[in-house]
Every structure is written in structure tokens, then in C-alpha cells.
Amino acid sequence: MSSPFATTDEVVVDDLIITVTPAGREKIMELRDEEPEGKQLGLRLEILADEGTEFTYDLSFQELVKADFTDMVKNHGGLRVIIPAKDASNLEGATLDYEEGGLVLRNPNKPRPISLGNLVADDDLSTEVRGIIADNINPSLDAHGGFVTFVGHDGEGRVYLTMGGGCHGCSMSKQTMLQGVQSTLKELIPAVQKVVDATDHSVGENPYYQ
Numbered sequence: 001m002s003s004p005f006a007t008t009d010e011v012v013v014d015d016l017i018i019t020v021t022p023a024g025r026e027k028i029m030e031l032r033d034e035e036p037e038g039k040q041l042g043l044r045l046e047i048l049a050d051e052g053t054e055f056t057y058d059l060s061f062q063e064l065v066k067a068d069f070t071d072m073v074k075n076h077g078g079l080r081v082i083i084p085a086k087d088a089s090n091l092e093g094a095t096l097d098y099e100e101g102g103l104v105l106r107n108p109n110k111p112r113p114i115s116l117g118n119l120v121a122d123d124d125l126s127t128e129v130r131g132i133i134a135d136n137i138n139p140s141l142d143a144h145g146g147f148v149t150f151v152g153h154d155g156e157g158r159v160y161l162t163m164g165g166g167c168h169g170c171s172m173s174k175q176t177m178l179q180g181v182q183s184t185l186k187e188l189i190p191a192v193q194k195v196v197d198a199t200d201h202s203v204g205e206n207p208y209y210q
Contacts, residue, residue, distance in 0.1 A: 024098040052111055072085060114198050119154060129153070162199040
């Protein structure tokens with residue numbers, strides 16, 4: 001349910017925020033109805049990363065009763081879409097569709113550019129991150145012909161990496177970066193709070209969500 005408490009800083013967005021095409025709605029509801037909770041679930045659409053050439057998204061089913069108080073829950077012909085309030089303005093005007101191969105989100109909005117000029121790459125944390133990448137992360141990605149490269153960190157817990165080889169342009173490369181790589185770094189290095197994908201994925205394929 002949308003928050004009834006508007007503030008002077010609240011961004012006003014269109015009522016439904018995004019458009020879900022008939023093909024997209026049919027596919028999502030088909031997948032939803034295969035889950036034990038069925039119609040008690042909504043589709044949660046969240047932006048994981050708001051820096052770089054494209055946004056990175058997370059699509060998942062969530063019980064409607066567990067939506068946060070500030071989440072915006074919209075009814076798209078029987079499909080409830082849950083959008084965190086913080087992401088509403090960056091998703092306004094987006095279209096969620098289904099094409100052969102999976103769901104695709106077309107978003108006219110663009111994330112803020114990555115600023116790499118002030119990153120640190122020669123301190124103890126940098127050495128630790130490089131070691132984890134070499135020993136724990138790249139051996140796993142090597143099976144897919146890919147690898148990640150450390151660019152630097154901002155001193156506030158954000159680590160910037162790029163992906164290469166088979167990972168660059170891969171349909172699930174951003175999910176691999178933010179869910180797999182980020183989880184590993186955060187678990188092994190407490191000082192790391194977030195991983196930012198600094199790869200220019202615009203030369204690869206558009207990310208599809210199977």
C-alpha cells in the first residue's frame with residue numbers, strides 16, 4: 001500500500017508507475033500461480049544499482065502482506081506489482097514485457113554516471129579485495145569464460161569492478177555481479193558494503209530475466 005503520508009520532498013509519479021504488457025502480465029501470473037502462495041504474491045521490482053550505463057534490477061515474488069509500509073503496490077489487471085518508494089521516480093514510464101527467452105524491462109530513465117576519478121586502488125583494502133577476487137571469485141567465473149577486475153573503492157564501502165570475457169554482455173552478467181560477487185566480498189570483507197558494476201554493458205546484449 002502506498003504511504004498516505006506525503007512530504008514536501010516526495011516525488012510525484014504516475015499512478016501505475018510502470019506499464020506491464022499483456023504478454024508480460026500473462027507470463028508473470030503463470031509463474032506466480034505455480035508458487036504455493038499463488039495469488040497471495042506480488043511481483044517485487046527493485047533497483048539494485050543506480051550507477052553506470054544501465055540500472056540493475058531485482059525481480060522476485062513477495063507475499064503482499066510482507067510489503068513494506070512505504071512500498072507502492074499497484075494493480076495491473078490482477079497482478080500486483082510492488083515497487084519500493086525510493087525507486088519509483090527511476091521506474092516511472094518503464095515497460096515490463098515478455099519476449100522469447102524471458103522478461104525484459106525497458107526503462108526510459110538513466111542512472112547517474114559513475115565517477116571513477118576519486119577512487120582508491122592502492123591501500124590495504126584494495127589489496128584484500130584483489131586477493132579475494134583472485135582466490136575466490138575469478139576461479140568460479142572462469143568456468144564461464146569470465147572474470148572481474150578491481151577498479152577501486154570510494155572509502156565508504158563501495159567497491160567498483162568491471163566484468164570481462166564471457167561475463168561481459170552476458171544476459172545475466174549484472175545479476176552475477178551484484179548477487180554472487182557482492183555476496184562473496186561482503187561475507188569475506190566486512191568493510192565492503194556494496195559492489196558497483198563499472199562495466200560498459202551497452203556494447204553487449206540487453207539483460208533478460210529468465
